Amino acid sequence: MGRLIQAENIVKRFREKKQRVLAVDHVSLHLDEGEILGIIGESGSGKSTILRLLSGIIQPDEGQVILFGKSLDRKDRSRFRNIQMIFQDARASFDKQYTIEQSLNEVRKYLNPNALENRFLLQEVGLDASFAKKYPNEMSGGECQRAAIARALVCDPKVLLCDEITSALDVITQEKICNLITHLCHQHHISAIFVSHDLPLISNLCNRVMIMKDGKVVEEGKTKEVMQNPQHPYTKELLRHIMKLEIAE
Numbered sequence: 001m002g003r004l005i006q007a008e009n010i011v012k013r014f015r016e017k018k019q020r021v022l023a024v025d026h027v028s029l030h031l032d033e034g035e036i037l038g039i040i041g042e043s044g045s046g047k048s049t050i051l052r053l054l055s056g057i058i059q060p061d062e063g064q065v066i067l068f069g070k071s072l073d074r075k076d077r078s079r080f081r082n083i084q085m086i087f088q089d090a091r092a093s094f095d096k097q098y099t100i101e102q103s104l105n106e107v108r109k110y111l112n113p114n115a116l117e118n119r120f121l122l123q124e125v126g127l128d129a130s131f132a133k134k135y136p137n138e139m140s141g142g143e144c145q146r147a148a149i150a151r152a153l154v155c156d157p158k159v160l161l162c163d164e165i166t167s168a169l170d171v172i173t174q175e176k177i178c179n180l181i182t183h184l185c186h187q188h189h190i191s192a193i194f195v196s197h198d199l200p201l202i203s204n205l206c207n208r209v210m211i212m213k214d215g216k217v218v219e220e221g222k223t224k225e226v227m228q229n230p231q232h233p234y235t236k237e238l239l240r241h242i243m244k245l246e247i248a249e
Helices: 047-055 077-081 100-111 118-124 129-133 141-153 171-188 199-205 223-228 233-248
Strands: 003-016 019-032 036-040 062-067 083-086 159-163 191-196 208-213 216-222
Touching (some): 019 216, 036 047, 036 171, 036 199, 047 062, 100 118, 118 141, 159 171
Antiparallel strands (some): 003 062
């Protein structure tokens, strides 16, 4: 399997209320062809910042990000076409004055003029052609998220970066979106990094998992191994908490 993403000792600090906050603390990770990597952690653990670093939205203060065998270069549009980010608030990620069709066409114009027709892209994500003429505020959260996935597919990407894309959805819609991501990854040979605070969701979706706390990776490995034999106290606590919730139900 080829290596698509390699991050080496990346560090990111932010300034908040006149203080420097260490959001990502010397994190290394990789993503290979055919993988779905899950990054799990509570709010503020640094997992979403990781995706922004990998996508080039922000730059690391230290360390190196290698995409498709070359160091990250924000000027190289061709490589950024191959890595697409899907955000938690799908509706807010669209221009509210554009129809879905216009939003897809905007991406097509700048990144992939030879993309599939919109009706086929919408069909791929479970939306009929009528959604092309709709505005984001005329659609449900789940429909907007499907449209956001279709927009990412315009680029025919090699990697999807999914940032808490199910957290604002009901349980049934969450499952449908996860099944859709899995199907698309297999169908189009796409790899993905899926960020969430929901360990059961990650365990059902991902081949490999990373556990983050306070900007650091505290544990990583094959999902089944981490779930069955956690090594770090924080991972063990997460699993205990899940078991308590299941018993309570």
